[in-house]
Amino acid sequence: MDSTALRVQKTDGWTHIGSRPEAKKPLDVVVRAFEGPVLVATGADEKAPDCEPVRVPDGEGRRLVGRHFFVRPAPPIGPRLISHRGLGS
Numbered sequence: 114m115d116s117t118a119l120r121v122q123k124t125d126g127w128t129h130i131g132s133r134p135e136a137k138k139p140l141d142v143v144v145r146a147f148e149g150p151v152l153v154a155t156g157a158d159e160k161a162p163d164c165e166p167v168r169v170p171d172g173e174g175r176r177l178v179g180r181h182f183f184v185r186p187a188p189p190i191g192p193r194l195i196s197h198r199g200l201g202s
Contacts, residue, residue: 116196119122121151122177124190132181142182142199145174150187152197155179169195 121128139181145154146169154162154170162183169175169187175199182200186193 114146116198118194118199120185121184121193121195124186124192125143127154127161127183127185130182130184130195130197132159133200139178139180140182141178141198142197143174143176144169144182144184144185144195146171147168147194149189149191149193151193152185152187153177153193154183156181156183159167 149171151165151169153175154164154166156162156164157180159181167175167177176177182197184195
């Protein structure tokens with residue numbers, strides 16, 4: 114499965130990075146952080162996450178299972194480069 118790179122510019126809230134509402138079961142997605150740590154979370158819809166965020170340290174990845182996926186920079190705040198695998202492009 115291919116990875117998709119994304120530069121997260123928004124630093125004051127959550128960025129919805131994708132979903133597949135037509136999927137019959139929750140997606141298994143891996144998010145990797147570059148250029149600094151990020152927080153990732155899932156939600157039932159594209160409005161906002163509804164679970165506790167998971168911290169992804171710079172250079173590492175974390176697996177999440179859900180329907181809609183969100184990311185935001187962790188302190189120190191600034192734009193981040195991430196990649197995700199499992200959402201498609």
